[in-house]
Structures are given as C-alpha cells and as structure tokens.
Amino acid sequence: MNKNVNYGNWVPEKMLALCYVAAAVLGIAACVTGPVLHLTLPAWILGILAVICLVYGIYMHICHELFAFGKGNMMAKVHQHLVDHLEWDGEGTLLDIGCGAAALTIRCAKAFPKTKLVGMDYWGAEWNYAKEQCEANAKAEGVADRITFHKGDAAHLEDPDETFDATVSNFVFHEVRSAKDKRDVVREALRIVKKGGAFSFQDMFSQKSLYGDMEEFVEELKKEGITEIHYIGNLEKKLDFIPGYAAAPWMISGMGILYGRKLSFHSLKFPPKSNRFLQICFILKKFHLLRHFNCKIHISVCS
Ligand SMILES: C[S@@+](CC[C@H](N)C(=O)[O-])C[C@H]1O[C@@H](n2cnc3c(N)ncnc32)[C@H](O)[C@@H]1O
Numbered sequence: 675m676n677k678n679v680n681y682g683n684w685v686p687e688k689m690l691a692l693c694y695v696a697a698a699v700l701g702i703a704a705c706v707t708g709p710v711l712h713l714t715l716p717a718w719i720l721g722i723l724a725v726i727c728l729v730y731g732i733y734m735h736i737c738h739e740l741f742a743f744g745k746g747n748m749m750a751k752v753h754q755h756l757v758d759h760l761e762w763d764g765e766g767t768l769l770d771i772g773c774g775a776a777a778l779t780i781r782c783a784k785a786f787p788k789t790k791l792v793g794m795d796y797w798g799a800e801w802n803y804a805k806e807q808c809e810a811n812a813k814a815e816g817v818a819d820r821i822t823f824h825k826g827d828a829a830h831l832e833d834p835d836e837t838f839d840a841t842v843s844n845f846v847f848h849e850v851r852s853a854k855d856k857r858d859v860v861r862e863a864l865r866i867v868k869k870g871g872a873f874s875f876q877d878m879f880s881q882k883s884l885y886g887d888m889e890e891f892v893e894e895l896k897k898e899g900i901t902e903i904h905y906i907g908n909l910e911k912k913l914d915f916i917p918g919y920a921a922a923p924w925m926i927s928g929m930g931i932l933y934g935r936k937l938s939f940h941s942l943k944f945p946p947k948s949n950r951f952l953q954i955c956f957i958l959k960k961f962h963l964l965r966h967f968n969c970k971i972h973i974s975v976c977s
Pocket of ligand 1: 777
C-alpha cells in the first residue's frame with residue numbers, strides 16, 4: 675500500500691481512545707471507591723464498567739486492525755466487491771456518493787483508467803474525513819487529474835437527472851440524517867444515473883428497520899423506471915473475508931449490495947444470434963412490459 679495515503683478507518687481512532695480512557699477513569703475510580711473509601715458496591719459497579727469498556731475497546735481495536743488498509747485490508751476487499759459488481763465499460767463519468775476519504779473513488783479511478791470521476795460527501799463531524807484529505811490521497815495515487823471532490827448532501831444531490839454514466843456508494847445511505855426514509859436516498863442516487871448507465875451500492879440493505887422488505891423495494895424500483903436491478907443481502911454471512919466477530923449487530927450486519935443498469939433502448943445488447951422474435955421478447959422482458967398482463971416469458975436467451 676502507498677505510504678502517502680490516509681484512507682482512515684470505519685472504526686475511528688477517537689472511538690478507541692474514548693473506550694480506553696473511559697476504562698482507565700472507571701478503573702481508577704473503582705480503586706479509590708473500594709480500598710480507599712470502603713464503598714464496596716459502588717467499587718464493584720465501577721470495576722465492572724471499567725472491564726466492559728476495556729473489553730469493548732480491545733474488540734474495536736481488533737476490528738480496526740482487520741479493516742485497516744495495508745493490514746487486514748477488509749475495507750479494500752469490501753470496496754473491491756462493490757467494483758466487481760459494477761457492470762460498466764468505464765466510458766464516461768462516475769460519481770461516488772459519500773466518498774469519505776476517497777478510497778473507493780480512487781479504486782474506481784484505477785479500475786477505469788479512461789473515466790472522469792467526482793467524489794462527494796457531507797464531511798460532517800462524525801467522521802475523520804475531509805475534502806483536502808481526498809485531494810491529497812488522489813494526488814498520492816497519481817489520479818488527481820481525473821477526480822474532483824465537492825461537499826454536498828446525498829439526500830439532495832446537486833446534479834440534474836441522468837448526469838453520470840456510473841454511480842457508486844458504500845455504507846453511506848443509512849447515515850444520511852436529512853432523509854427519514856433511506857429508500858429515498860437510493861432513489862436520489864438512481865436519479866442521476868444516465869439511461870444505459872450502471873450503479874453499484876452497498877449498505878445495510880438487509881436491516882429491515884432501515885429499508886423494510888428489500889425484495890419488495892426492488893420490485894418497486896423496477897416498476898418506477900426501466901432499471902435492471904439485482905440484490906444480494908446478508909453479505910456478511912456470504913463473503914469469506916468477513917470473519918464472524920466483525921458481523922456483530924453493532925459492526926457489519928445486514929450488509930447488502932444493490933447493483934445493475936438503467937436500461938434504454940439505445941443501450942440494449944441483444945443476445946448473440948437472436949432473431950427478430952427473440953429480440954422482441956428480450957425487449958418486453960427487459961422493460962417489464964408484461965407486468966400488467968400477469969404474463970411471464972421463459973426463454974433462456976432472454977434472461
Ligand atoms: C462509513 S463512511 C463510508 C465512507 C466511504 N464511502 C467508504 O466506503 O470508505 C460514511 C460516509 O458517509 C458520509 N455521509 C453521511 N451523511 C452524508 C450525507 N447526507 N451526504 C453525503 N455524505 C454523507 C460521511 O461523511 C462518511 O464519509
């Protein structure tokens with residue numbers, strides 16, 4: 675890994691520091707309350723709280739090392755999983771929504787050498803990420819001439835409809851406070867994808883409290899536009915690079931990927947050697963034109 679980049683970590687160092695400081699303060703308080711002040715019960719309570727903070731801090735520290743670029747590399751592997759599902763030839767422009775420290779944006783820049791990229795983020799106080807950090811990372815990785823960064827809100831993107839040929843986003847939508855319904859953030863991300871463009875989004879899609887029934891949502895999105903969408907849920911149980919201890923409810927739980935392409939007639943690629951009849955079936959199926967007639971086409975060449 676390039677030593678001049680700083681991609682941060684999904685377990686921020688300030689959280690580790692907080693756990694260890696809390697453990698130390700509670701431990702000292704327990705020592706003073708028990709042996710010095712002879713208050714047995716409060717001393718036990720403070721001691722137990724100190725141990726909980728210490729154990730939690732150690733757990734978070736282990737996850738931090740697992741996630742870290744150049745160490746456990748799990749963040750890089752999660753990003754690569756998203757890029758592997760972006761069905762795109764790299765021609766045109768790409769937007770990374772909630773780019774953080776630009777690790778995913780830069781991965782996309784390397785995967786698609788002809789692409790012009792934009793990284794946007796709110797860069798609020800919760801995360802230790804900044805626009806200047808993104809620019810420095812892009813420069814250190816030699817891709818600064820193809821990427822621009824700007825501040826914005828994922829719930830209200832400043833771009834007109836159908837601006838980008840590809841859009842990606844990783845673990846952002848669930849954090850967008852300005853949108854009550856996280857499904858609206860997904861719709862906003864899809865709004866700016868051009869017809870024929872591709873998208874790949876990873877988030878806590880399998881957490882029902884955030885997104886409800888995803889299969890139902892996918893069907894809704896299909897009806898709302900000419901969009902080809904695939905969904906894979908509960909990825910933390912399916913990806914072999916995510917160990918069980920990192921799949922805890924307070925860590926990576928309910929991870930899913932939503933990917934596909936916004937279709938247009940122009941972007942359709944017919945199956946090889948298909949005749950006119952099969953091409954018509956292909957169009958009907960791709961654009962979900964038979965849904966109102968309770969009719970399904972089962973032709974293997976169309977799938
Ligand atoms: C878990 S981090 C993920 C960062 C990056 N996508 C990655 O994969 O490393 C969540 C990111 O979402 C950003 N974010 C939160 N709310 C946002 C909003 N309303 N608009 C844009 N970005 C937002 C945060 O600033 C943070 O960078």
